[in-house]
Amino acid sequence: MNIVEIEGLAKSFGKIVALNGLDMHIPRGVSGFIGPNGAGKTTTINILAGLVKPTKGTATIFGLDIRSESLEIRRRVRFMLENMYLPGHLSVEKYMKHVACLCNSTFKEVIEVLEIVGLKRFKYRPIKSLSAGMMQRLRLAQVLLGNPELIVLDEPTANLDPIGKIEILEKIAELNREKSINFLISSHILPELERIIDWVSIINDGRIIAEGRLSDIIPRKKYNIFRIFSSDNKKLVNILKSQGYSIEFKGSYVKVEAENHWEFYKTLSSLINYGIYIYRVEAVGTSLNEVFRKMVKK
Amino acid sequence: MKHVLDILKLEYDLNWRPPILGIIYATFFAIYLSNLKYSAAIVEEWEKVYMYVFEMMGGYMYLSIPLIAFIGYVYSRSIAGSISSGLMKTILSYPVKRKKILAVKFTLGYLIFFIAGILPMLYSWFLYGIQVEAFISVTTTYALKLFFYTAFAISISLMARESLASLTEILFSLYIVESLPSFLYMLKLDRLAKIVNVNMLALILHNTFTSDNPLATLIESDGVYIILLYSSLSVIFTSISIIIFQKMDLD
Numbered sequence: 001m002n003i004v005e006i007e008g009l010a011k012s013f014g015k016i017v018a019l020n021g022l023d024m025h026i027p028r029g030v031s032g033f034i035g036p037n038g039a040g041k042t043t044t045i046n047i048l049a050g051l052v053k054p055t056k057g058t059a060t061i062f063g064l065d066i067r068s069e070s071l072e073i074r075r076r077v078r079f080m081l082e083n084m085y086l087p088g089h090l091s092v093e094k095y096m097k098h099v100a101c102l103c104n105s106t107f108k109e110v111i112e113v114l115e116i117v118g119l120k121r122f123k124y125r126p127i128k129s130l131s132a133g134m135m136q137r138l139r140l141a142q143v144l145l146g147n148p149e150l151i152v153l154d155e156p157t158a159n160l161d162p163i164g165k166i167e168i169l170e171k172i173a174e175l176n177r178e179k180s181i182n183f184l185i186s187s188h189i190l191p192e193l194e195r196i197i198d199w200v201s202i203i204n205d206g207r208i209i210a211e212g213r214l215s216d217i218i219p220r221k222k223y224n225i226f227r228i229f230s231s232d233n234k235k236l237v238n239i240l241k242s243q244g245y246s247i248e249f250k251g252s253y254v255k256v257e258a259e260n261h262w263e264f265y266k267t268l269s270s271l272i273n274y275g276i277y278i279y280r281v282e283a284v285g286t287s288l289n290e291v292f293r294k295m296v297k298k
Numbered sequence: 299m300k301h302v303l304d305i306l307k308l309e310y311d312l313n314w315r316p317p318i319l320g321i322i323y324a325t326f327f328a329i330y331l332s333n334l335k336y337s338a339a340i341v342e343e344w345e346k347v348y349m350y351v352f353e354m355m356g357g358y359m360y361l362s363i364p365l366i367a368f369i370g371y372v373y374s375r376s377i378a379g380s381i382s383s384g385l386m387k388t389i390l391s392y393p394v395k396r397k398k399i400l401a402v403k404f405t406l407g408y409l410i411f412f413i414a415g416i417l418p419m420l421y422s423w424f425l426y427g428i429q430v431e432a433f434i435s436v437t438t439t440y441a442l443k444l445f446f447y448t449a450f451a452i453s454i455s456l457m458a459r460e461s462l463a464s465l466t467e468i469l470f471s472l473y474i475v476e477s478l479p480s481f482l483y484m485l486k487l488d489r490l491a492k493i494v495n496v497n498m499l500a501l502i503l504h505n506t507f508t509s510d511n512p513l514a515t516l517i518e519s520d521g522v523y524i525i526l527l528y529s530s531l532s533v534i535f536t537s538i539s540i541i542i543f544q545k546m547d548l549d
Contacts, residue, residue, distance in 0.1 A: 013549065043549065049391045051548040071393050079391040085384040087312055098311065101304035102392040 002027050003150055003182055004048070009057035010206075011043055018043040020206035021057070026184055030176050032193045032214075033186040034292060035203035041186040042082055044203070045154050049079040061150065075103070078143035082154040086135055088128030092119060095127060096142065103146035113144040117171065133164035140168065144175070150182040157192065169196050190292055194218075202295055209295050218291050225284045226264070227253045231277040239274055243267060305394065305402045312385070313376040314410060322372075323414050325364045330357040330418035354422050355500055358436050361415055362476055362497070365444070369411065369451045370468035376403055377455035378464035387548045396543050400452070404536070408448050415440050435503035443496045446528045447472060449535035456542045493523045 004026035011019040019040045024033075035041050046052040048061060050070035059066045064073050087095060096110040114120040117137040122130065130138065136159065143151050156172070157165040173196040175181045187193050200217055202210040210217055229252065230236045237249050240256060245264075248255040258264035268278060333356045380386040389399065416437060423433070451468045458464035479498075482491035492498055502521035509515040516522055 013547075046387075046547075046549055049387075051387055051390060053545070053547060071395065074391065074393040081384070081387055081391060083384060084388050085380075087385070089315065090311060094311070098304070098308045099392070101301075101308070102389065102394055104301075104393075 004059070004061050004184065006044070006059040007057055009044070009047065009059055010055045011040075011047065011052065012055055018206055019047075019054070019057075022203070022207055024201050024203075024208050025211065026201065027199055028182050029198045030172065030183045030185065030196050031199040031201065032190075032197035033184055033201050033203065034188060034190060034193065035186075036188055039203045040206040041188075041203055042154055043206075045079065045081065045152055045186060048073075048077075048152060049081070050074065051081075075146075076148060077150045077152060078103075078146070078148040080139050080143045080151065080153045080156060082158070084139045084142075086127045086138060089126060091124050091126055092130070092138060093123040095138075096123075096145070099142045100145050105145040105147075109145055113141045116144065116175075117141040132159045133161065133167075136160055136164065136168060140171065144181075148181060150184065152184045152186075154186045155188075156185060157187065165192050169193070172196060202292060204295070210291075224258055224261070226256045226258060227280075227282040227284055228256060228268075228278060229253045229280040230271070231279070232275070235274065236271065236276055239271065239276070240267070301394075302398065302402065305398060306406055308389075309376070309402050309406050312380075313372065314406065318372070319410065322364075322368050322410070323417065325368070326361060326414045327418045327421075329360050329364055331421065333357040333360050354419055354432055354436050355504075357418065357422070358415075358440060358500060359497055361418075361440075362443075365411065365415070365447065366469060366472040366476065369407070369447050370465050370472070372407060373403075373448075373451040373455045374458075374461045374464035374468060376407070377452060378458050379461035381456075381459045381546075381548065382461060390548065397540060400539060400543050404448060404452060408444060411444055411448070412441060415444070431507035432504055435507060436500045438503055439496065439500040442499065442525065442528050442532075445532040446496070446535070449532040449539065450475075453535045453539040453542065456539055456546070489520065493520050493527060496524060496528050499524045 002025045004024065006022055006024040009019050009022040009024075010017075022040065022044060024044070026033075033041055033044070043052060047054050048059060048066060050066060050073065054066075061073050061077055064076075066073060090098075092114070093110065096114065097107060100106060100110050111120065111123075114123055117140050119134060119137055119141060122134065127135065127138065136156070140153075140156065143153075153172070157168055160168065169192055172183055172185070176183055176196075185193060185197065194214070197214055200210075200212070200214050201208050202217075227250075228236065233249065233252075233254050236254050237247055240247050240254070245267075246257040256264070268281065271278060377386075380389075386399075390396065419433065419436060450472065454467050454471065455464040458467055475494075479491040479495035482488075482494065499521060502516065502519045502524070505519065506512045506516045506521060
């Protein structure tokens with residue numbers, strides 16, 4: 001059974017149509033909700049959180065209706081909203097205690113979640129003195145309180161450096177593994193998301209344009225994209241182009257898309273006849289980024 | 299009940315931290331006391347009752363200026379500011395009812411401003427002894443006026459949704475309300491001016507309490523109309539605030 005079911009959801013802000021008959025189905029596990037800026041991700045999340053009223057359509061979380069049972073939904077689901085405000089003058093501990101009171105959690109749990117996100121030793125620090133990465137961890141800590149069954153994260157890695165992004169995503173994967181918390185993660189930064197999600201819903205112009213298991217959406221097993229590092233990349237580009245391959249010249253390597261692997265390997269082995277030495281070939285498969293780009297372009 | 303107290307504590311920590319609270323109480327005291335022109339030491343015993351009434355009424359009138367300024371500041375920050383900063387979204391993403399948030403903001407602000415207004419008035423008690431009728435008249439009028447100002451400021455803040463716009467609109471509108479009686483007197487609309495002048499209620503109530511026929515005095519001096527006008531306006535603005543907030547999209 002899906003934990004989130006959305007049927008024909010529509011929302012307009014004046015003349016601006018944010019959602020245009022959105023249908024979305026999210027199963028248990030870690031799911032990605034991806035789309036370009038302005039596609040309607042944040043509006044969808046705000047509707048699920050009961051912060052924005054939909055113009056049309058229905059949505060349920062754990063079978064609870066977002067219109068009539070919003071309070072019960074917010075007892076079981078936590079929402080880490082985009083750029084969630086943190087009161088800078090309060091200490092980490094004091095703020096977390098307030099949040100704990102809002103969701104009937106305990107001080108013991110506050111300390112536990114601060115430990116989980118690695119902020120326990122900063123608990124007496126005022127929030128304004130924390131770095132952007134620490135603040136993002138604090139936002140994650142506050143949505144972990146009260147044993148939620150589902151956590152919805154809107155751009156959880158925004159404003160983080162590459163290491164911070166990896167840390168946050170690894171923490172999410174770990175929480176799903178160890179505490180069986182379901183996650184719905186909205187993002188437009190795809191490569192890192194791809195590492196932890198099992199299900200993906202792709203949104204564009206207020207509609208879902210693709211949805212399914214990651215393995216179904218991305219034809220990984222085909223490995224039809226290759227990175228080739230050679231002794232003469234420019235010459236290689238000309239040869240492969242003349243043979244009808246779709247290629248991208250990236251400077252230090254050439255990226256090639258090949259539908260037929262065996263034909264491509266034959267071509268590679270013939271390159272020595274042109275005086276080109278192949279140093280390394282990497283089969284990279286199709287990335288979520290590429291699938292996403294192609295779908296959005298359509 | 300525990301949940302309400304928890305939200306009260308959160309509201310206090312976010313918007314009423316000691317520096318803000320201290321500034322409000324100190325300003326109210328300073329303005330009220332600046333009106334005390336006579337010392338109890340040089341006033342004859344028989345005059346003390348009149349001095350108490352006189353200074354209490356006068357001091358109360360002066361409190362309107364800081365009251366409007368602080369109500370504008372606090373609610374613009376606590377309501378419009380928290381909507382624009384995203385704090386309201388954060389709080390409402392937890393299992394909290396919107397009505398409860400609004401009720402807490404209203405109640406806490408009302409209580410703090412009520413105590414801030416009453417405390418300096420009690421100071422006169424130490425100087426001249428308490429004159430019960432005057433004290434009840436002024437505190438009742440202050441309570442009614444504060445109810446109206448609070449309900450009005452909250453509804454403007456919810457409509458503005460941005461702190462600076464909210465502050466400007468509250469200050470502008472409430473100073474107009476405060477100066478409306480003078481304007482109506484200028485137009486020779488004396489009775490209407492009296493009815494829209496909530497401050498007049500303090501004097502009317504005092505006369506009512508000290509007269510032989512209180513009910514007749516209250517009706518003849520239009521006190522009933524003042525009470526009805528400001529109570530109904532307060533209820534209307536409170537209802538408007540609840541409707542706006544319940545339907546509001548926090549996008």
